[in-house]
Amino acid sequence: MVTASSGSGRSPSVKDVAAAAGVSLGTVSNVLNRPAVVSAATRERVERAMADLGFVRNEFARQLRMGTSRTLAYVMLDATNPFFTDVAQGIELAAEGADMSVVICNSNNRAVREQAHLAQLMEQRVLGILLTPTDPQAPWIDSVAERGVPLVIVDRTRDDDRFCSVAVDDVLGGRLAIEHLVDQGHTRVAFIGGPKSLGQVRDRYAGAQRAWSEAGLPPEDLVELPTAALTVAEGRGAGERLAGLSAARRPTAAFCANDITALGLLQAAIGTGWRVPGDLAIVGYDDIEFASAAAVPLTSVRQPREELGRTAAQLLLAETADEQHLHQQVVFKPELVARASSLSTG
C-alpha cells in the first residue's frame, strides 16, 4: 500500500473519463456543467468513472475556454497587521456570498512586490483587484485600469476619481479622539504619531487640531510629539520624552495615531509608575483586538474593518458586472470606543 500517484504520470482528462465510461467527451462535460440534461443512468456511469480515475477538472483549460475567471484578488499592504487581516476577512465573506473565490497577496509594504503581484494577477486574468497601495498615486495602478481590469482602492484615497475606493474618514477620527479628551476635562494633550508622509497620520492630526481649536483651546497646548514610525518602540520612546517634561508642562493625556504606538506608550507609562488614566489618559486608533486586552483597556477609534472589506468587494463586483460604471468614493465614519485608559473615574 504505497503512496503513489496511482498509475500514469498525467492526470486523467475528460477524454479519459469519456473512454472509461463509454460515452463521448461532450457528455462528460454535460455531467459536469449541466447534469440535468443527461440521463440518470449515464450520469451515474460517468460519475463512477470520474471517481475511479480520480478525475480533477483542469481549471486552466476551463478558464481558457470560458474566457473569464471567478476569482478576485486582494493585494494587502501588510499581512501581519491585524487591521488588514480583518479587512481581508470582510472581502472573503462578501466574495463567498457571490460565489467567487479570493486570492490574497501581500506586498509587505514594498512597491516592487506590489507591482509584481499586480502583473501576475493580470496574467491570471482575475476578474478584479482590490488593492491597498503603497502609494495611491503610483502610475502602475493606472495601467491596470487601462488594461480593463477593475480595481478598487482599499483604505486609501486618490485625488482623481478614476477608481472606486473605500476608506475611513481619518479627519473625523482625529476629531472624535480629541473631543472625547476635551470632554474628559483635559486642557493639555499630546498628539503622538508620524511620519507625516502617511496620509493617515496627517488627517488624524488635522482632525485633532480642528477639534482642538473649535473647543477654544490655545493651539500650543496640543503638543505634537512626532515619531519616525507607528511602532511599539516609537510609542515607548514618546513615553520617555513625556517623562522628561516638567510636571507643569506635561500633557495630561495623549492621542496616538495608532494602537500599536499607544500600547508602547502605555507600557512606558506603567513602567514609569504613572497611573493610567489618572496621570496620563491615552487614546489609540484602530481598535485592534489587543487594545481591549491591554493592561488598562485602551480607548480607541474603531474603524469598520470588515465592513470596509465587504463594501470594497461589493463595489468591485458591481464594477465587473456593469458595463457602464460610475466610480464611487465611499467614506466610512469611525467611532470612538471609550475604555478605562481615558475615563476619569469620577
Add this chain to the structure above:
Amino acid sequence: MVTASSGSGRSPSVKDVAAAAGVSLGTVSNVLNRPAVVSAATRERVERAMADLGFVRNEFARQLRMGTSRTLAYVMLDATNPFFTDVAQGIELAAEGADMSVVICNSNNRAVREQAHLAQLMEQRVLGILLTPTDPQAPWIDSVAERGVPLVIVDRTRDDDRFCSVAVDDVLGGRLAIEHLVDQGHTRVAFIGGPKSLGQVRDRYAGAQRAWSEAGLPPEDLVELPTAALTVAEGRGAGERLAGLSAARRPTAAFCANDITALGLLQAAIGTGWRVPGDLAIVGYDDIEFASAAAVPLTSVRQPREELGRTAAQLLLAETADEQHLHQQVVFKPELVARASSLSTG
C-alpha cells in the same frame, strides 16, 4: 481622455502581436520565453508591438500548455492569528527565492472551508500545498496525496509518515516554561489552557508535568485551570478564578498555553491590583509581537515561526523536484524568552 478598456473587448493575444509586428506567432513566443534566440531587430519590433497593444500573457493558456504551474499554496488556519501570518511570511520568502509564487488561503478554522480550498487548489493544478489542518487526521488530506499533489503539514503532526511535516516540539516548550518558573523559586504553579482536544495544549501540559515531577515537586502543586479556548476572555476568566482562591492556596505563578490567554490573565492580575511578577509571575507561549509590548513585558516560549514556514516551503519544493522522495518530519525546538513578567527582581 476617458478611462476605457482601450479598443476592442478581447484582450490581445500573441496572434495579434504577431500580426502587428509582422512576424509569426512562434517568434512572439520566442521573444517571451527564449529572447536570446531571436535577432535584436525583430525582438525590438515585437516588444514594441506588445507595448502598443497592451499585451498581457494569458496565464491559463500558458499553464495549460506547459502542464504545470509555478504556484504554491498555503492554506492557513486563522489569518487573524499573528503566528500564522509570520509562518506565511516565511513561506513567501522561501518561495520568492525559488522564483515561485504563493497563494494564501484561509480556512478560518472551518473544515468545510479547508476542503473547499483544497479542491479548488487541485483544480488550479498548484505545484504543491502547505496546510495547517483543522484536523491532521482528516481523510481528505490523504486524497490530495493520492491525486499526486505534494502536501506538507505545517505546525501539526500526524502519526503516520505519509507526509512531510514541520512542527515545533510543544512538549519541550512546556518543559522550558516550567523549568524556568521552578528556577525562579516557584513551588506552586497554575497551568492555564484548553481545550485538551488541541494537541498543542495537551503537549505543552505534558511537558509541564514532566518537568514538574522531575524537579521533585508534588503533582498536586501544578494546578490545572482548564479553559474553553485560548482567548483573551478565557485568560481573564482564569485570572478571576485565581483571585477567588485563598492566598495560601493561590499559585505564585502561571504558565499559559498561549500568549493571548496570558495577556488576558495579565489584564485581570493588574486589574485586581496584583504586582506582576511579585504577586503572580506569568509565562506565555508563542512570543507574539504584543507579548513584549504588554504592560509588563511577557516572558514567553518562542517558536521559530518564519523558519517554520521557510522549512516547510523548502520541503515542499524538494518533494516536487524529487521523483523518489522520503517524507521527513522536522521538529523545531522552541526557546524561552525571559522578560519582566517572570523575573523576580532580586
Add this chain to the structure above:
DNA sequence: TCCGTTGATTGAAAGGTTTCAAAATCTGGG
C-alpha cells in the same frame, strides 16, 4: 406504419500558449 416531438448524445470547433521539426535566411570560405 409513419411523422413530429421530445430528450439524450455526439463531434467538431474554439480558446491562447508553447514546442519542435522543418524551412528560410544569412555568413563566410573556397
Add this chain to the structure above:
DNA sequence: CCCAGATTTTGAAACCTTTCAATCAACGGA
C-alpha cells in the same frame, strides 16, 4: 558564385475544457 554551416523564423500540433448545432433514439398520436 556556390555551398556548408550557423542563425532565425515559421507552421502546425498539442494541452483540456466548453459550447452548440447536428444527430440519434424513443415514443405517442394519427
